[in-house]
Amino acid sequence: MDFDKEYFNLGVLDTLSYKNTLIHRLDARTKVIATFAFIVTVVSFPKYEIAGLIPFFLFPAVIFSLGDIPFWFILKKVLVVSVFAVFIGIFNPLFDTHVMYDFLGIPVSGGWVSFFSILLKFFLTMCSALLLISTTSFPGICHALRKLGIPEIFISQLLFLYRYIFVLMEETLRMVRARDLRSFGKRGQGMSIFINLLGTLFIKTIERAERIYHAMLSRGFSGTIHFVKRDSLRKGDFLCLSITGVVLYIFRTYGIVSLIGKQAERMF
Amino acid sequence: MTHHIIDFKDVFFRYPDGTEALKGVSFRITHGESIGLVGANGAGKSTLLLQMNGYLLPSSGFINIGDLELTKKTRQDIRKKVGVVFQNPDDQLFMPTVYEDVAFGPLNLGMSAERVIDRVNSSLQTVGCLDLREKPPHHLSGGQKRAVAIATVLAMEPDILVMDEPSSDLDPKSRRYLMRLLKGFKHTKIIASHDLDFILEVCERCLVIKDGRIVADGTVSDILTNQSLLEENNLELPLSLQKTHIMDASAKGGLLPDPSHLHSDSINRETGMATAASETCGVMEGTLK
Amino acid sequence: MHMSDALLSPAVGVTFWAGTLGTIAYCSKKMKENLDEKMIPLMGVTGAFIFAAQMVNFTIPGTGSSGHLGGGMILAIILGPYAAFIVMASVLTIQALFFADGGLLALGCNIWNLGIYPCFIGYPLIYKPIVQKGMSPKKILVASLLSVFVGLQLGAFSVVLETLFSGRSELPFGTFVLLMQPIHLAIGVVEGFITAGVINYVKAARPEILESIAEMRPLSSEIKVKKVVLALLAIAIIIGGIVSWFASSNPDGLEWSIERVYGKPELPEHETGIVALLRAVQERTAFLPDYTFKKKETLKEQETTGKEEVASAKGEEAPRSDANAWPNVEAGTSVSGILGSAMMLSLIFLIGYGIKAIKKKGAKRRNGISHPAG
Numbered sequence: 053m054d055f056d057k058e059y060f061n062l063g064v065l066d067t068l069s070y071k072n073t074l075i076h077r078l079d080a081r082t083k084v085i086a087t088f089a090f091i092v093t094v095v096s097f098p099k100y101e102i103a104g105l106i107p108f109f110l111f112p113a114v115i116f117s118l119g120d121i122p123f124w125f126i127l128k129k130v131l132v133v134s135v136f137a138v139f140i141g142i143f144n145p146l147f148d149t150h151v152m153y154d155f156l157g158i159p160v161s162g163g164w165v166s167f168f169s170i171l172l173k174f175f176l177t178m179c180s181a182l183l184l185i186s187t188t189s190f191p192g193i194c195h196a197l198r199k200l201g202i203p204e205i206f207i208s209q210l211l212f213l214y215r216y217i218f219v220l221m222e223e224t225l226r227m228v229r230a231r232d233l234r235s236f237g238k239r240g241q242g243m244s245i246f247i248n249l250l251g252t253l254f255i256k257t258i259e260r261a262e263r264i265y266h267a268m269l270s271r272g273f274s275g276t277i278h279f280v281k282r283d284s285l286r287k288g289d290f291l292c293l294s295i296t297g298v299v300l301y302i303f304r305t306y307g308i309v310s311l312i313g314k315q316a317e318r319m320f
Numbered sequence: 321m322t323h324h325i326i327d328f329k330d331v332f333f334r335y336p337d338g339t340e341a342l343k344g345v346s347f348r349i350t351h352g353e354s355i356g357l358v359g360a361n362g363a364g365k366s367t368l369l370l371q372m373n374g375y376l377l378p379s380s381g382f383i384n385i386g387d388l389e390l391t392k393k394t395r396q397d398i399r400k401k402v403g404v405v406f407q408n409p410d411d412q413l414f415m416p417t418v419y420e421d422v423a424f425g426p427l428n429l430g431m432s433a434e435r436v437i438d439r440v441n442s443s444l445q446t447v448g449c450l451d452l453r454e455k456p457p458h459h460l461s462g463g464q465k466r467a468v469a470i471a472t473v474l475a476m477e478p479d480i481l482v483m484d485e486p487s488s489d490l491d492p493k494s495r496r497y498l499m500r501l502l503k504g505f506k507h508t509k510i511i512a513s514h515d516l517d518f519i520l521e522v523c524e525r526c527l528v529i530k531d532g533r534i535v536a537d538g539t540v541s542d543i544l545t546n547q548s549l550l551e552e553n554n555l556e557l558p559l560s561l562q563k564t565h566i567m568d569a570s571a572k573g574g575l576l577p578d579p580s581h582l583h584s585d586s587i588n589r590e591t592g593m594a595t596a597a598s599e600t601c602g603v604m605e606g607t608l609k
Numbered sequence: 610m611h612m613s614d615a616l617l618s619p620a621v622g623v624t625f626w627a628g629t630l631g632t633i634a635y636c637s638k639k640m641k642e643n644l645d646e647k648m649i650p651l652m653g654v655t656g657a658f659i660f661a662a663q664m665v666n667f668t669i670p671g672t673g674s675s676g677h678l679g680g681g682m683i684l685a686i687i688l689g690p691y692a693a694f695i696v697m698a699s700v701l702t703i704q705a706l707f708f709a710d711g712g713l714l715a716l717g718c719n720i721w722n723l724g725i726y727p728c729f730i731g732y733p734l735i736y737k738p739i740v741q742k743g744m745s746p747k748k749i750l751v752a753s754l755l756s757v758f759v760g761l762q763l764g765a766f767s768v769v770l771e772t773l774f775s776g777r778s779e780l781p782f783g784t785f786v787l788l789m790q791p792i793h794l795a796i797g798v799v800e801g802f803i804t805a806g807v808i809n810y811v812k813a814a815r816p817e818i819l820e821s822i823a824e825m826r827p828l829s830s831e832i833k834v835k836k837v838v839l840a841l842l843a844i845a846i847i848i849g850g851i852v853s854w855f856a857s858s859n860p861d862g863l864e865w866s867i868e869r870v871y872g873k874p875e876l877p878e879h880e881t882g883i884v885a886l887l888r889a890v891q892e893r894t895a896f897l898p899d900y901t902f903k904k905k906e907t908l909k910e911q912e913t914t915g916k917e918e919v920a921s922a923k924g925e926e927a928p929r930s931d932a933n934a935w936p937n938v939e940a941g942t943s944v945s946g947i948l949g950s951a952m953m954l955s956l957i958f959l960i961g962y963g964i965k966a967i968k969k970k971g972a973k974r975r976n977g978i979s980h981p982a983g
Contacts, residue, residue, distance in 0.1 A: 091712065140778050173777075178614070194416070211416050215458070224661040250803070270373050
């Protein structure tokens, strides 16, 4: 978790989210609801399901291409965060050893099947989360959540958080670099220096909050933040949501893969 | 037009920790004047500015802005007349997009949605940043942030514009653009700055503050050519005025830096108006989207 | 550690989301009463601070490995429990979106695990009482260590429970616990030191900061022990209900742990009532598609491969039959499954690629016609 690299990644995703493609133009509510429905559907498959998950790759494929999102970049991010899931999942083959399938002569235990299922689910769910943020600006997501019922206090401070992450990360970056340039090997990176760094950063944060508050007062702030009303649900959104819902239902209920497979088998 | 007058009468201010930052400040600013406020660090410039929109209230003395005397009750109203642009634009741009930042003030004034949209568009147009409307502030360059910060204040249509170190952190092109912009404003302007050349260009009158007191109050040409006065206040002659002095000194064989950059700076100033090209927001005249 | 979507079942995920959203609503309501105007920018910026702080690494003394800050406890101490929970939820939301940390369904669990325990148990029940009797640096250190420790242990244990109830992992309860708790013990010690360190630093350098923020908190931020106990009881009852439902329908996963706790594989008192009701709901609405759908698919496969004996079992009830839902060695189905998967994937790939190609062509056409703009 190199600070520089994380900051860079954050910036790339953030920049991507402001693009202008068909997917980007959809209302944020549509995308949030669709993503959630997708994740819940994928996750609802039982332990040993593999084939049923395959059709779901259609969703990321379409969004990657329509939304102009760089595939390898997202893939790398998914790989980086797969540690926990893989770490826990790998125990499945160890504990579940009853044989489930006979794969071209090799017996495959249930544990491996469920592990693979976990991997597939992981890939699908992680992709959908990253694709959501790549195709929807964070403020857009916040406004969507607000319109969907999340309390305004939460949303207001969330927007501030987002706004100042970049400012604070740059400040932190400067301090971290200064520390690193003056520490040789690990000597300067100990806990006490870290605590000093955090303490200073915190004090600067509070002072900044003070200045921001002053700026808000100077422009007439009197307690509530007024949000610009921009209602943007269009026909495209409803169409998109309905199609998504129908396709998710079909994929979940019918074993498309085995149908295709059986047809193919009969043909050959 | 009494409602555009700023009047400080014997203003004292002491911070909670005991520091006396203002020790009897008095001056009067009338409508349309553009004032430069200069002084050493710690002389009280920032404290003075913070009094202008009531963030700080005087410990004693009176401040009248327009027809209102500055008190806790009136400061909300005074803030509608006085727009303050802070030194650090990151503190001023706190909304997720430029649009929402500029709309913040008008929305707080209770304007209708259509009027808000108009105000936002015209303010952004004035500073040449209309195409940045949907951008988040952290995607903007320093000059762009500075311009948008000014727009956020302009959107409230204040009568008086107060600015704290507006040209710091700006590259020369942006700085040039800002100068041009400010010279075009009809507001009463109060600009605190170390950039004496900036003040020389933009302001007509100059106040010098030292140890919490106004020690000089005159025209810009009087004050900013008074070398001894300036040096007493940890300042020096504006660089553009120093050129002639340096040329003289080098003729006498002294150790001096190469003054040729000053020479080209003065050329830029004369032709700068015509080539204030690619303004900070990247919008050429006539190609607004 | 963060919970992951892939290890969750919809039931567990949605349940914890409900809990988290309810808590967010409660905290927001509490904050609205007597809200100091400065709180909102303060909360936002402090959240950004925690976020940035989490990215700085440092070497842990003695081990040489690097560690990171969690932040729940520091937030609770500085901002008070209600604001802290909201800020923690926000930070985790950003992490879930930008760093794919855990996933969006698991976000509900993660906010719960990393937010509820420090804010509503660690802070009011441990930190505050200790520090109430005098705020020496030592007291702060002890209070921080204890409250962080408890918070993290509860959080880690929650991850174990969530994974267990989801039934996607084969990791037995005991092993998982033995894995998670010690690790979080170590993390807890480090975080406790950091928390105390930062608080003490700020107190020494600028004591008025913490005081002025404390004044800004909503007046009713005193959390009484009674309230917490009642809330915990309510949660325990709900979890108990879910546990029993799962116990009767998924004996394999929970048998081991239930047996350990109760000495029997099932909880007979709950057989009727809650469980029967849930089962009825399940069959009618397929809210938890897990078992119903699995049955349907298995039956399809079994029909086509001619195992008619099992098909007749269709009439039997219950998801208790999860054991029957496993096909035995099915050579036939695996081939068609693989073939079908390969074809499906190729189709999807073609669709994606095709869309991109069409877009490129469209862009080329557009660029060719327009004049070079300024």
